[in-house]
Amino acid sequence: MIKALSYYGPFAMEWYFCVLFCFLGLYGVLMMKSSFRRLASLVLMFSSMLPALIICGKFTEDMHTTQAMAVSLIFLQVLITATGLAVIRKTIPLKLFRNIKQKENEKEN
Amino acid sequence: MIASLFVFTAILIFATGVLVTGRLAFTVLFLSLTGVGLSVLFAVLGAWYAAAAELVLGAGLIPYLFHRVMIRLPKEVQEEKRDWVFPFQKKANRQQLPVSLKILPLSFLIFALISWFFIPVFFRSFSSFLVKLQSPEPFLNLLWETKKPDFLVFLIAVAALIFLMLADREETEAFSNRRNSATPEKEKNTAEDNNTHTGKILPEEVQPVRTAVIQPEKTQPVMETENSTEKKQTNVVAETGSENENISGGKTGKPSKAQEKHSQDANGTHLERKNRRFKSRKYRGTKKWKNENGTKDEGGNGK
Numbered sequence: 369m370i371k372a373l374s375y376y377g378p379f380a381m382e383w384y385f386c387v388l389f390c391f392l393g394l395y396g397v398l399m400m401k402s403s404f405r406r407l408a409s410l411v412l413m414f415s416s417m418l419p420a421l422i423i424c425g426k427f428t429e430d431m432h433t434t435q436a437m438a439v440s441l442i443f444l445q446v447l448i449t450a451t452g453l454a455v456i457r458k459t460i461p462l463k464l465f466r467n468i469k470q471k472e473n474e475k476e477n
Numbered sequence: 478m479i480a481s482l483f484v485f486t487a488i489l490i491f492a493t494g495v496l497v498t499g500r501l502a503f504t505v506l507f508l509s510l511t512g513v514g515l516s517v518l519f520a521v522l523g524a525w526y527a528a529a530a531e532l533v534l535g536a537g538l539i540p541y542l543f544h545r546v547m548i549r550l551p552k553e554v555q556e557e558k559r560d561w562v563f564p565f566q567k568k569a570n571r572q573q574l575p576v577s578l579k580i581l582p583l584s585f586l587i588f589a590l591i592s593w594f595f596i597p598v599f600f601r602s603f604s605s606f607l608v609k610l611q612s613p614e615p616f617l618n619l620l621w622e623t624k625k626p627d628f629l630v631f632l633i634a635v636a637a638l639i640f641l642m643l644a645d646r647e648e649t650e651a652f653s654n655r656r657n658s659a660t661p662e663k664e665k666n667t668a669e670d671n672n673t674h675t676g677k678i679l680p681e682e683v684q685p686v687r688t689a690v691i692q693p694e695k696t697q698p699v700m701e702t703e704n705s706t707e708k709k710q711t712n713v714v715a716e717t718g719s720e721n722e723n724i725s726g727g728k729t730g731k732p733s734k735a736q737e738k739h740s741q742d743a744n745g746t747h748l749e750r751k752n753r754r755f756k757s758r759k760y761r762g763t764k765k766w767k768n769e770n771g772t773k774d775e776g777g778n779g780k
Contacts, residue, residue, distance in 0.1 A: 438527040
């Protein structure tokens with residue numbers, strides 16, 4: 369394992385963390401019940417994949433392709449986050465308001 | 478190296494903030510921290526365009542969007558969102574944790590093992606994928622040829638992880654169902670109350686309000702004077718709202734000559750009777766009314 373780490377140079381630990389955080393984000397997307405948490409986990413996945421992409425470009429010495437892919441990924445991340453937040457903004461308050469009204473009715477009775 | 482360490486510290490803090498504390502303000506803060514750290518790392522590695530894009534969008538726009546959604550939510554919703562505490566932190570729920578949530582550290586260990594074996598495979602295959610981007614070689618074949626044993630271990634670990642996740646999900650749902658088992662009865666009660674408020678058609682057992690107005694006619698004494706018969710008529714008509722308004726006044730609320738004439742009697746003045754009727758209407762929707770429905774008369778009749 370140490371050989372493998374040394375073979376991939378100074379970026380081995382970054383790779384390890386990238387993959388770890390990617391799986392952590394995947395776990396959050398699959399397991400969390402709150403939609404805010406799911407969206408934040410998705411952003412975590414994107415954030416962990418971006419440095420992996422850039423490090424790959426550095427390793428292969430093809431920074432132009434890598435940068436193009438990274439910028440596309442960032443735009444995609446912003447689009448998905450904005451759409452998800454808009455959907456959450458439309459749906460969540462209605463559900464919670466319904467609960468609040470039920471609580472008020474219970475208090476009155 | 479310092480920049481990359483800073484980035485991964487920020488990502489680690491962000492992940493911890495999302496998954497452990499889970500508060501929205503912390504999420505916004507750690508999002509912007511992660512964006513700044515990533516842009517620094519990209520700049521160090523020479524990817525200037527990616528650094529600029531990450532700084533503008535990742536550290537600026539995404540936290541701004543989260544923040545906008547958070548401040549637009551009403552206060553009640555924000556208070557509920559503040560309770561985003563992971564179940565491990567709630568002392569009251571600690572005894573009631575589902576079994577599989579206690580296996581969570583084990584699943585994190587599997588994450589670590591997966592990523593350990595995943596590093597060389599993914600790194601080599603992805604870099605060669607970037608190099609051979611022009612060639613139509615399939616990505617999975619490339620992955621298979623690079624390192625077979627690690628790939629097999631990776632597949633087994635992923636299968637174990639999916640199994641753990643599914644088990645955990647079922648346990649969590651069962652746990653939440655057990656915790657919310659008392660809610661359907663409450664909803665049922667509130668639905669019944671809403672029916673009484675909105676005046677929807679109720680079953681026959683709950684309806685005797687309308688007939689209760691007419692009941693005093695049967696219980697009136699046999700010997701009746703003129704006053705008592707007129708009084709009976711006015712009360713019945715006022716409650717049922719019949720069309721005979723010339724005699725009683727009915728829905729309009731204006732007292733007729735007969736009412737004015739007999740306003741001072743055992744039931745009090747006209748205003749007092751009206752107030753009693755109003756109170757009885759307010760009383761109609763309550764639970765007390767539902768319990769005493771068959772025994773108590775409506776107001777306006779003086780019992």
